Amino acid sequence: xxxxxxxxxxxxxxxxxxxxxxxxxxxxxxxxxxxxxxxxxxxxxxxxxxxxxxxxxxxxxxxxxxxxxxxxxxxxxxxxxxxxxxxxxxxxxxxxxxxxxxxxxxxxxxxxxxxxxxxxxxxxxxxxxxxxxxxxxxxxxxxxxxxxxxxxxxxxxxxxxxxxxxxxxxxxxxxxxxxxxxxxxxxxxxxxxxxxxxxxxxxxxxxxxxxxxxxxxxxxxxxxxxxxxxxxxxxxxxxxxxxxxxxxxxxxxxxxxxxxxxxxxxxxxxxxxxxxxxxxxxxxxxxxxxxxxxxxxxxxxxxxxxxxxxxxxx
Amino acid sequence: xxxxxxxxxxxxxxxxxxxxxxxxxxxxxxxxxxxxxxxxxxxxxxxxxxxxxxxxxxxxxxxxxxxxxxxxxxxxxxxxxxxxxxxxxxxxxxxxxxxxxxxxxxxxxxxxxxxxxxxxxxxxxxxxxxxxxxxxxxxxxxxxxxxxxxxxxxxxxxxxxxxxxxxxxxxxxxxxxxxxxxxxxxxxxxxxxxxxxxxxxxxxxxxxxxxxxxxxxxxxxxxxxxxxxxxxxxxxxxxxxxxxxxxxxxxxxxxxx
Ligand SMILES: Nc1ncnc2c1ncn2[C@@H]1O[C@H](COP(=O)(O)OP(=O)(O)OP(=O)(O)O)[C@@H](O)[C@H]1O
Ligand SMILES: [Mg+2]
Numbered sequence: 324x325x326x327x328x329x330x331x332x333x334x335x336x337x338x339x340x341x342x343x344x345x346x347x348x349x350x351x352x353x354x355x356x357x358x359x360x361x362x363x364x365x366x367x368x369x370x371x372x373x374x375x376x377x378x379x380x381x382x383x384x385x386x387x388x389x390x391x392x393x394x395x396x397x398x399x400x401x402x403x404x405x406x407x408x409x410x411x412x413x414x415x416x417x418x419x420x421x422x423x424x425x426x427x428x429x430x431x432x433x434x435x436x437x438x439x440x441x442x443x444x445x446x447x448x449x450x451x452x453x454x455x456x457x458x459x460x461x462x463x464x465x466x467x468x469x470x471x472x473x474x475x476x477x478x479x480x481x482x483x484x485x486x487x488x489x490x491x492x493x494x495x496x497x498x499x500x501x502x503x504x505x506x507x508x509x510x511x512x513x514x515x516x517x518x519x520x521x522x523x524x525x526x527x528x529x530x531x532x533x534x535x536x537x538x539x540x541x542x543x544x545x546x547x548x549x550x551x552x553x554x555x556x557x558x559x560x561x562x563x564x565x566x567x568x569x570x571x572x573x574x575x576x577x578x579x580x581x582x583x584x585x586x587x588x589x590x591x592x593x594x595x596x597x598x599x600x601x602x603x604x605x606x607x608x609x610x611x612x613x614x615x616x617x618x619x620x621x622x623x624x625x626x627x628x629x630x631x632x633x634x635x636x637x
Numbered sequence: 638x639x640x641x642x643x644x645x646x647x648x649x650x651x652x653x654x655x656x657x658x659x660x661x662x663x664x665x666x667x668x669x670x671x672x673x674x675x676x677x678x679x680x681x682x683x684x685x686x687x688x689x690x691x692x693x694x695x696x697x698x699x700x701x702x703x704x705x706x707x708x709x710x711x712x713x714x715x716x717x718x719x720x721x722x723x724x725x726x727x728x729x730x731x732x733x734x735x736x737x738x739x740x741x742x743x744x745x746x747x748x749x750x751x752x753x754x755x756x757x758x759x760x761x762x763x764x765x766x767x768x769x770x771x772x773x774x775x776x777x778x779x780x781x782x783x784x785x786x787x788x789x790x791x792x793x794x795x796x797x798x799x800x801x802x803x804x805x806x807x808x809x810x811x812x813x814x815x816x817x818x819x820x821x822x823x824x825x826x827x828x829x830x831x832x833x834x835x836x837x838x839x840x841x842x843x844x845x846x847x848x849x850x851x852x853x854x855x856x857x858x859x860x861x862x863x864x865x866x867x868x869x870x871x872x873x874x875x876x877x878x879x880x881x882x883x884x885x886x887x888x889x890x891x892x893x894x
Binding site for chain 1: 643694711712713714716717719721723727728731732733734738741742745746747749750751752753754755756799809810860
């Protein structure tokens with residue numbers, strides 16, 4: 324029974340942790356119609372940024388904010404490659420995430436005080452007990468860590484961060500800049516006719532998407548206790564699958580915000596993975612299960628897309 | 638006010654499909670003019686509008702607006718003083734946004750799109766009365782996604798939206814083609830009212846010869862990238878439907894069909 328509770332606990336934690344990444348995907352994929360591969364790199368960049376600052380004793384909240392800006396910066400580069408150099412969306416993501424492999428690696432080695440030329444340089448940044456996280460500082464410290472195998476503190480803290488970013492995103496989408504962002508994804512020429520540069524909105528959208536991905540990265544590092552170079556792997560699938568599952572399951576619920584759908588989708592997705600683990604499927608199959616779940620979700624979402632019909636980009 | 642000088646426009650340059658649409662093409666419009674353009678399919682009407690609005694660039698020649706060379710100016714920069722209704726009813730509005738959101742965006746054209754409130758509730762009454770002028774019941778559906786409107790309703794909304802901000806030049810590409818006869822009449826009246834009220838310089842493409850004769854003080858007919866008929870003022874008023882039909886027939890005979 325205890326293992327059941329702790330499994331539930333894990334999928335809730337992970338669900339909220341990845342929900343922020345999935346909300347970022349909502350901006351780049353659903354709103355902008357931009358399949359963004361940059362997140363594989365920016366999740367790790369967010370994690371590394373957080374680990375670097377937190378190890379220097381900086382408040383974890385400020386470190387998370389810094390992670391947001393780092394991700395937004397790299398996302399903006401993807402956007403600039405697309406808008407200014409007219410490189411296709413998929414290629415832009417591949418280019419920036421490839422470049423980020425080096426950037427993240429070099430920064431990690433430097434943080435660990437190693438020599439970049441050294442053969443045996445440490446590339447994993449540990450975040451030990453002494454490093455401030457949002458879990459071991461106030462306000463989360465007022466909460467009990469654990470009740471009957473249920474990681475209350477972690478769940479509440481991660482939920483609070485997800486909720487905070489959900490509210491910020493909802494507010495942003497109601498502003499003029501937010502409306503314009505939604506317009507760019509739907510009809511670029513409309514935005515041009517409003518005398519606004521559609522490219523600028525696209526860059527802002529990609530910055531936002533990757534900023535959110537980096538915040539997820541910062542939480543992952545706090546949850547796992549280290550930032551390692553393989554961390555970004557599979558993030559595209561996690562983000563997209565959570566988004567698509569949430570939207571396809573909840574599309575008929577009235578008056579529900581997309582950001583809420585995405586958070587629920589993320590929890591459902593992690594619950595599926597946890598269920599597979601509980602049924603005794605070895606974790607080695609995890610990525611395979613992820614791909615299968617994702618395919619199922621895609622088939623459903625494709626049906627939605629066909630029904631809806633997108634604007635012709637005249 | 639608007640001047641196209643010595644324009645050359647080639648499509649699919651350097652491929653076997655290369656076609657020269659405009660060659661040594663000239664066109665001028667004076668301030669306050671209302672010009673109607675007619676012409677067979679593929680005669681280059683939409684392309685002419687694209688060159689004016691910056692959706693396409695000429696291969697040679699210059700586009701001047703109020704004496705200023707705007708040949709290479711991007712579409713969004715020209716949009717500051719140009720309003721446009723597209724031939725495609727989907728192009729002038731945003732499907733994923735509601736009527737209200739579309740209007741709120743368009744209302745703000747000359748401002749900055751920052752972190753202010755997107756839809757300001759105080760302006761709703763003004764938006765509603767603008768929609769009432771179309772007489773299509775759109776004023777009762779302001780929270781409906783534009784994607785669920787019919788083509789004609791979208792086109793009417795696009796006309797309203799194009800006129801919400803201070804523009805100097807209004808470009809209309811068959812904006813009544815998707816409308817039923819009654820709505821077409823209403824929208825043409827509305828167009829004329831807007832143009833008169835604000836003394837807009839207007840360029841209207843239409844396949845409806847009756848509209849072309851009834852509205853505007855200048856009539857231009859295009860064929861295969863050239864202007865084959867250009868009547869102004871009194872001369873235009875004397876032109877009859879039959880004259881236009883005769884010219885259309887002459888073209889077809891020339892073409893050999
Ligand atoms: N992007 C393009 N690429 C290649 N050819 C083009 C392109 N745009 C227009 N053309 C060609 O240029 C010619 C003029 O097209 P245009 O759309 O200007 O015609 P139109 O007068 O607006 O016709 P319609 O009355 O059917 O709307 C056509 O032969 C068309 O095939
Ligand atoms: Mg046309």
